Amino acid sequence: MEKTLVEIDKAAAVLKVLGDKTRLTIIGLIKDGECCVCEFVEVLQMSQPSVSQHLRKLRDTGLVKERRRGQWIFYSLNQEHDAFSIVESVLELIPDQMDKLKELENKGLRICCD
Amino acid sequence: MEKTLVEIDKAAAVLKVLGDKTRLTIIGLIKDGECCVCEFVEVLQMSQPSVSQHLRKLRDTGLVKERRRGQWIFYSLNQEHDAFSIVESVLELIPDQMDKLKELENKGLRICCD
DNA sequence: TGTGTATATAAGGATATACTTATATACTAA
């Protein structure tokens, strides 16, 4: 997988979007799979519009992909992103968020659509 | 070199500081050595207070170190930072800034203090 | 000591950010 150089402006834009606790947690939550908006709302304990707005920033920079599945929209990491190597190194450094998804599952709130 | 986990808040703070074109350029300029404030001012074509304020953010998060040498203060990367791996992956991705230092040297504006 | 140079800090203003509440859109199922 070739690594392309990324202009400073673009790299700065990516880092700025990643530089927020909420969005970083979202990235951590979809490290190994996808989540839908209502799952983020539950895990993050934030309002739905607020979560939507954070997801929009992630989507606008191309860091995440979305996939509609019935009434749900699932978000996942865009591993094709030019700056994905940054995302990877961030994910290696921050604590795993999987326990939060486990907790969701235990509460019966995990959305599964396969 | 052990890689420590970094809390989400701290990682977000680091990414936020890196998420600015000016500061990212500064990081690029000191990739392989140190620069003093007046060199940044010349390369970045920005006011001295503005540069100082950017350097302060980088210093406050611990991403750079400073070293006074006579009347000059030299800044360099803090390779001991918990999140240095992020800095490294960013530096691998963005274009080299060394040409700007070469240009400074050609204009006789490079400060050397050894 | 006084003057000049390098850097930092303070204060103020324009713009960006991250919430809020209200509303619109898209899909599902009766």
Added chain:
DNA sequence: TTAGTATATAAGTATATCCTTATATACACA
């Protein structure tokens, strides 16, 4: 079609950010 659920967008507001100009601090040298 209508009602309900999931998500997005709009508008407003408090706060943060990044610049500016003015001033303070630290050092060098005569």
